Amino acid sequence: MAEPGHGLVRGATMMPDFSQDHFTLLSLRPVFALDMAALDQAYRELQTEFHPDRFANAGEAEQRLAVQWSTRINEAYQTLKSPFARANYLLELQGIHAMDASNTAMPALFLMQQMEWRESLMAAVAASDYDGLQVLEKSTRTEADRLLGELEVELDARQDYPAASETLRKYRFLEKFLADINNAYEDIE
Amino acid sequence: MALLQISEPGLSTAPHEHRLAVGIDLGTTNSLVATVRNGMSVVLNDEHGRPLLPSVVRYLKDGGTVVGYDAQARQSEDPHNTIVSAKRFMGRGLKDMADLATLPYHFVDAPGMVQLKTVVGTKSPVEVSSEVLKVLKQRAELALGGELTGAVITVPAYFDDAQRQATKDAARLAGLNVLRLLNEPTAAAIAYGLDNAAEGIFAVYDLGGGTFDISILKLTKGVFEVLATNGDSALGGDDFDRRVYCWMLEQSGLSVLSDHDKALLMGKAREAKETLTEHPQVSITAMLSTGELIDLMLTGNIFNELTASLVNKTLTPTRKALRDAGLQASDVKGVVMVGGSTRVPRIQAAVGEFFGQTPLTNLDPDKVVALGAAIQANVLAGNKREDDWLLLDVVPLSLGLETMGGLVEKLIPRNSTIPIARAQDFTTYKDGQTAMSIHVLQGERELVSDCRSLARFELRGIPAMVAGAARIRVTFQVDADGLLSVSAQETGTGVESHIEVKPSYGLTDDEVARMLRESIDHALDDVDARQLAELRVDAQRLVDATLAALAEDGQLLLSTVEREAVVTLVGQLNTVLAGNDQQAIKRATEALNQGTTEFAARRMDVSVKRALAGHKIEEIGI
Structure with missing residues (x-):
């Protein structure tokens, strides 16, 4: 029995079993070409069950567990929803850390193109060129989509993980660049 | 045989008893309380049949407190002790406030949050807000005939962690059990969405007395999912009043006013703004304490000119929210207008123009937040399980840590669905370093100096090692109220030192108890x-x-x-x-x-x- 003023015990049994991978948690096959509608549905079903709002009236222990589970479900969903995070996660499940600092070598041609795009971005911002930004955004998106197509082939069909790692690093560059374009819109507004 | 035999004396309970739960819209200008009665969400009126409670608190010399219309009426007579719009000061330091010149209060800078000097001593905005909440609690308990099980309190979606924590503290101080802090636009979406069986992408444009929020939501059967939120927690109807007030000074060639006259003219400015929602022009007359007479004519056109930049200031966050959601204005199926300030015709026109459609105003913009909060309170209190819905809200501003060079490392990006947790590993930079200072920040900018500082704490007892050998894992957890807690531990050697912090501006249980003891009406009861x-x-x-x-x-x-x-x-x-x-x-x-x-x-x-x-x-x- 608890002593007066003694808080709850946080024992080992209080930690939910978080060892399942994200795909298993959401009852999905571990592929890059994920059925997004199925992902959404599985996510909502789980959150409907475990969201802290469902436990607002429960005991403290259950409330705390609900926060932990709901957090876990959100993490799984966010990871699988984003193409970058999903690909990175699939590689991690294979024991490959594609984004490790040691894996920074990029093809020179790709880097050249990056530099050109960066220059266009700076020029567009300097000139407050809204249309120019949109053109740049569109061509970046087209290239990003092409890389996603490559990733799908490399991860799901060929299971060529080293190739997928390199494609993913390229994609990461483009994603960052798109975020910078996004910020640029804000700067010139 | 029954699953469980409840025969022991003292075990009897009424499991299906209706629990009394309310939704409270704690507004900058006005506050409301609502509840679900016979399946309908209704606002509870005061004894004179008035739904609104002006968020005005007047402290009297004899220790008494007056809240609401009676306090508002004495505003110009007793400006220093009559606190208006305390919500603007919640979780804010002196340096956070831009409009000090037009405010008649005696501010005292205090760590974390500004305080106000009154005739009965120094009061924190948390205490002032708790007075408003106490009156609403009383009103609800009188109307419902019993002790409340709990309340859902609404906050602007764009409130940061300090402002949310302050709101929760005010509720605790008022003796309310907070079932959940709910974002105002999300509350409005519940009231609107359930009423209209709406599906699709909706924008909620919420311009209150002192805050602006824009939320983009996806409504599907049974799920309210916030995709993005943005806003300005220091922009609202008060600013429109202030523009009119400044215009009045300019027109009359006045510059220095007594606090009494400031309060008088601010009141006149607000009245003029309200009149202009229905009339093309309004005449403003006032007799100052100096004997000077003010007599001006304000037309709708001049008012629109005066406030054009404020209207535009709401469109920038609107664009950002849409972009964060990855959507265009044309993807939005309906725009719900919330907050008394959306009655201003120019605002309705500007929002209509932006989204290319007439905004929805069929729900009372003053009441819709409280009505939605009551519906959610009813569910959270456990009164209803069938035709349930799920609410998925987001954290409005990114959360991060200070790293070398005064830069912010973001751990949780804005618009992440809550609850959420993120961990990041850090290491020592000096040989033999045994302590590490951890600085928690909120905001979108890269420099520490441009973000809001939430908390600083030290992790001590790190075993002495060469630089870079220790591994310190810092974990951020944001709960379903949008409130952050931070923990850190050294895991490199297996020697764990663990710390759990709430950001420093939050009140401890002891502080709440002390405030309760100190407050006059609680010394009596x-x-x-x-x-x-x-x-x-x-x-x-x-x-x-x-x-x-x-x-x-x-x-x-x-x-x-x-x-x-x-x-x-x-x-x-x-x-x-x-x-x-x-x-x-x-x-x-x-x-x-x-x-x-x-x-x-x-x-x-x-x-x-x-x-x-x-x-x-x-x-x-x-």
């Missing part, structure tokens, strides 16, 4: 009695929850011995609940909490398995 009542509500909630859990899963998940142990604990708590011994109730509540921890964990595990497998509980081997 009995602090003990209040604390006892609060303990009782908590205890009863736990008893109800445990009995419901036992009835559902007790047979399946607990051995006879374990079940009896829980039942005994429930019985013990019920027995002391009949008496007045605070310590005994506290002890028995804690004992039951602890005694059901394992049961709760098993229930959750089973739910997970059931949800995963999509099978009935009977089919799962346990």
